[in-house]
Amino acid sequence: MRKRQESPRLVVMDHGHHQRDTPHAHHHDHAGEGHAHGETDEAGLAEILDLDGEVLHAYLDDVVGWVAGATGPDVQRVVDLGAGTGTGTLALARRFPAAQVVAVDASATMLSRLSAAATDADLGDRVRTVCADLDAGWPGLADLDLAWAALSLHHVADPGRLLGQVHDALRPGGLLAVTEMTSASRFLPDDLGVGRPGLELRCHAALDAQPAPFDRYPDWDEALERAGFVTVERRTFSVTPPQPEPATARYARSYLSRLRPRLADDLAADDLATLDLLLDDTSPHGLLRRGDLRVQGSRTGWLARRV
Numbered sequence: 673m674r675k676r677q678e679s680p681r682l683v684v685m686d687h688g689h690h691q692r693d694t695p696h697a698h699h700h701d702h703a704g705e706g707h708a709h710g711e712t713d714e715a716g717l718a719e720i721l722d723l724d725g726e727v728l729h730a731y732l733d734d735v736v737g738w739v740a741g742a743t744g745p746d747v748q749r750v751v752d753l754g755a756g757t758g759t760g761t762l763a764l765a766r767r768f769p770a771a772q773v774v775a776v777d778a779s780a781t782m783l784s785r786l787s788a789a790a791t792d793a794d795l796g797d798r799v800r801t802v803c804a805d806l807d808a809g810w811p812g813l814a815d816l817d818l819a820w821a822a823l824s825l826h827h828v829a830d831p832g833r834l835l836g837q838v839h840d841a842l843r844p845g846g847l848l849a850v851t852e853m854t855s856a857s858r859f860l861p862d863d864l865g866v867g868r869p870g871l872e873l874r875c876h877a878a879l880d881a882q883p884a885p886f887d888r889y890p891d892w893d894e895a896l897e898r899a900g901f902v903t904v905e906r907r908t909f910s911v912t913p914p915q916p917e918p919a920t921a922r923y924a925r926s927y928l929s930r931l932r933p934r935l936a937d938d939l940a941a942d943d944l945a946t947l948d949l950l951l952d953d954t955s956p957h958g959l960l961r962r963g964d965l966r967v968q969g970s971r972t973g974w975l976a977r978r979v
């Protein structure tokens with residue numbers, strides 16, 4: 673039986689959302705576009721995860737730097753849980769040059785992309801992939817210095833159980849870093865020069881009104897504590913790039929094109945028509961031709977220690 677640690681927590685900030693347990697693992701992307709149904713959707717999710725890493729690399733550096741400030745440089749055994757295409761895995765391997773990083777994901781499609789990216793980045797000798805469904809059990813890793821779960825913990829059926837398994841797989845003093853979105857990312861100006869102003873907010877409101885099998889914006893404070901962790905720190909990070917990123921338009925297009933089918937029944941006809949114009953590469957209003965896109969959003973990070 674797991675014993676709850678009585679050590680004091682240093683939890684900063686307030687956060688309004690609560691996690692919900694979910695009966696199954698769901699493959700959705702953090703951009704909120706819904707569930708994967710087969711390989712095409714997985715390929716689409718993989719594409720958006722890669723673009724996420726490309727456009728938000730400054731954010732990723734901030735988070736990894738924050739984690740490294742707490743671990744110190746001597747990090748050797750790292751696991752990336754729900755690693756996706758590996759933007760976190762590779763950032764961690766770069767940041768901790770003595771580390772072996774194990775990337776765990778239930779999707780072989782994601783992991784084959786991850787392995788190729790690791791090889792391309794000359795990190796193949798320090799990155800290993802493990803294809804495993806975390807709902808089915810812990811993949812036998814132990815004595816870890818650092819566990820990382822980016823936008824993945826809310827996917828698993830029983831996050832509390834997984835947190836307990838991670839806790840036990842860390843060495844005493846080892847750290848878990850979790851990140852989640854705090855709200856849907858934004859790309860569009862309020863006035864697009866076409867259609868009614870405020871389209872993006874209406875898209876997000878429609879999405880938020882739909883039933884979801886998990887909390888897209890979870891709060892892990894209590895679950896971390898229940899699993900025996902001491903929460904070292906919680907921090908909110910802006911994802912807005914410090915300067916324009918060339919891939920922003922492709923990122924917005926990938927995001928909104930995955931959103932479009934989910935909103936077909938919930939948006940007014942004029943809003944759907946505007947969305948279609950944005951997604952039309954031949955339209956002068958098309959996302960790929962616009963110069964007014966800007967990524968805005970934030971993510972929450974938790975750093976929790978096994979004592």
Ligand SMILES: C[S@@+](CC[C@H](N)C(=O)[O-])C[C@H]1O[C@@H](n2cnc3c(N)ncnc32)[C@H](O)[C@@H]1O
Binds near residue numbers: 753782
């Ligand atoms: C939103 S993606 C995040 C990927 C990556 N951490 C990132 O930040 O780019 C969530 C990932 O968790 C994986 N995943 C979801 N449920 C899982 C489970 N039960 N076991 C293992 N991986 C899972 C998905 O396949 C997907 O790659």
